[in-house]
Amino acid sequence: MGQLYMGAPTAIGLMYWGRKALDIPTRLPQWDRWLTRLWRPALVIMVLGVVIGGAVINWHDDLFMAVVLCAGIAIGWELRAYRPALWMAVGLVPGTSLLVLELLLRPFTRVLETGAVDNIEGLVLCWAGAFLLVARSIAKNQQADVAARQAAEQEQRTLETQSQTLEYEVNQRTAALSRQTDELRATLAELQATQDQLIQSEKMASLGELTAGIAHEIQNPLNFVNNFADVSVELVAELAEERARPTRDHTLEAELLADLKQNLARIAQHGGRAAGIVRGMLEHSRASTGERQLTDVNALADEYLRLAYHGLRAKDKSFNATLKPGLTPGLPSIQAVPGDLGRVLLNLFTNAFYAVQKRQQGGEPGYAPTVGVRTELAADKLKIVVSDNGTGMPATVQARIFQPFFTTKPSGEGTGLGLSLAHDIIVQGHSGTLTVESQEGQGTEFTILLPAH
Amino acid sequence: MKILVVDDEPDVRLLFEQRFRREIRSGEFAFSFAYSGEEALTFLREHPSEVVLILSDINMPGMSGLELLRHVKQDPLPPPPPLVMMLTAYGDTETHAQAMQLGANDFLTKPVDFAALKEKLHAIPSL
Structure with missing residues (x-):
């Protein structure tokens, strides 16, 4: 009747735990391919143990455990850059060495199955346990660090995204504003041009109101100019007539001359008045020189x-x-x-x-x-x-x-x-x-x- | 024959006095001058029955020539009622019709044709 040897299943269990703890599938995918196949020899050993049993199978069972532990040390060394892996490897070394030594010596001697060896085994297990705890705490710390770093990075990324978004929006706004400013400037220019036109048309409109008044105002002085000129011609004729008489009326001549002089002054005055009105009209319509x-x-x-x-x-x-x-x-x-x-x-x-x-x-x-x-x-x-x-x-x-x-x-x-x-x-x-x-x-x-x- | 000339331009006086100097000298016409409608009415009241003819401008500040015409034709003035000739720079038909409707005896446009005016004045039988 065989026996149930727990070395192989325990080794497989440890292996799966370690594989997961150290994230072997991503860190060492080639190793992992071999690790995932280890359950087959373990199963064979277990079945043989149950069916046949005996010291040889037991030895192989322990050997399997030793192989898995060696693989763990090797992986730990391979991943030494990752501190918890190194610590794990160091923790496994004494136990593994002891197991290998015992395996090598077992066929020849039973000396190792004494209390002293049990004590050493206990010490070695404590060692391994202590190192695994340290490894775990380091891993946890590192994980926390990584998580914090990732969070910080995430935050940084978020901030960068936000600042980019903001910058984009600011650019958009600036563009929109400058577009609006341009539009406003164009509108302002248009308005100014329109205002100038309106001022000019207002001037012209008031000139229109003036026209009739101006015509009347010019007509009057012109009538006087014409009339005084006509009358002066008559006065000159009369004067000439008077001078031709044998007995000249000096008083009348003086009177005629005075009238002539007065008329010429009137002509000048009314001519000036008409000219003034025309000048005023020109000033009114002309764009103001200011x-x-x-x-x-x-x-x-x-x-x-x-x-x-x-x-x-x-x-x-x-x-x-x-x-x-x-x-x-x-x-x-x-x-x-x-x-x-x-x-x-x-x-x-x-x-x-x-x-x-x-x-x-x-x-x-x-x-x-x-x-x-x-x-x-x-x-x-x-x-x-x-x-x-x-x-x-x-x-x-x-x-x-x-x-x-x-x-x-x-x-x-x-x-x-x-x-x-x-x-x-x-x-x-x-x-x-x-x-x-x-x-x-x-x-x-x-x-x-x-x-x- | 006494003629009252109503115009807001003071130089009208000089002009008439020279244009009609022979007639004035001979005593055929006597001119008086008023520079507004109001002044003309005052003159007519202060010199009753003297003025035979009024020669009035229409466009004057204050009382216009047409208003003066209305007063002359409608107010009870001492007889005989003077004739009224309107003189205006605005010789449009509307003003003309208005003047005629108010009883103007004649309507002349400026600039005044003094030769024609003289003929018209001579045609008025002196009283």
Whole structure:
């Protein structure tokens, strides 16, 4: 009857445990192929032990164990770079040596089966156990280290990924922003071009309003020039006639000569007046050079008041208004851009006439449309007040009249730029102020304050 | 014959005085001048029954020539009622019709043709 020898199965068990603990399949795949086949001889030994039994089988059983242990030492040495493997190998060396020695000696002597040998075996097992524990703790520590390192690396990778993502997003945003900036810049340029065009068309529109007034204003002086010239021809003829008489009337001759002289002065004066109007018109339509020059505000106010009045009259023949010029004589001339300032005044006058015309059309009995302009020196400021007794404006409208494109006129009648440009011209162009006071149903007063020096 | 000229241009006075100097000298015409509609009405009230003809501009600040015309034709002025000739730079049909409807006796456009005006004045029977 055989016996159940546990050496081979134990060796296989140890082998599988060690194989797993040291991760042999990945570290030493060639060795592993042999290790995984070891169960076959172990099985053979076990079966033979059960069937036959005896000392020879027992010896082979122990030999198998010795072979497996030697393989373990060899693997441990092979993997010595991995500290737990080395420790395992060192731990196995004494036990294996003892086992091999005992195997070699067993056929010859029974001396080793004494208590002393048992003690040595116990010591050797303790040794192996201690080294395996150390190996295990080192392995655990290393595993923990590796895990920590991996975690750190993972974190690092995550961070890098995140930073890359962020960088990508930042780039995207930057690109989007710069694209937007470009678009905005283009839009701004477009708007500026449009604004320039609008300013020009506003100028042209106000020139249109002026045309009729200008025609009338030029017609009058031209009539005088023609008439005084005609009359002077008659006077000269009469003078010649008088001189041909035998008895000359010296008083009459002197009178005729005085008249002639006066007429020539009138011709010059009215010619100058017409020329001035044409010059004003050219200044008005020309793109402003922005050049300041000494400007007589009274003359400018008077000229544009009449131009605006006749301009409106040309459109509405039935319209009539009282002009109330309250120009303080002897005001100092100021540094201003006459074309620009004229445009402001024209705009204020045109608005004033529009307001009184609207109120007149309301059919109020006893209403006398009146538009006035006052100038005066207040401290170191020159004050120009344009007043009307027209429809006036509610506070809500007053608050917005200097905004671009705000207009109360029906669409097509006003650009909504007149007062906005006027405000710019006074405030930015002349360092002055333009303010409004108005009572609904009573009238409106615009006040321009300009530095007098 | 007394003629009242109404125009806001002061130089009109010089012009008329020279254009009609022979007639003035001979005493055929006598000119008075007013520089606004209001002034003209005041003159008419202060010099009753003197003025035979009013020559009035239409486009004047304040009271326009047409309003003056309406006053002259409708207000109770001492007789005889003066004739009114309108003078305007805006010789459009609308203004013309309006003047005629208000009772203007004639309508001339500026620039004034003084030869034609003279003929018209001579045609008025002096009172």
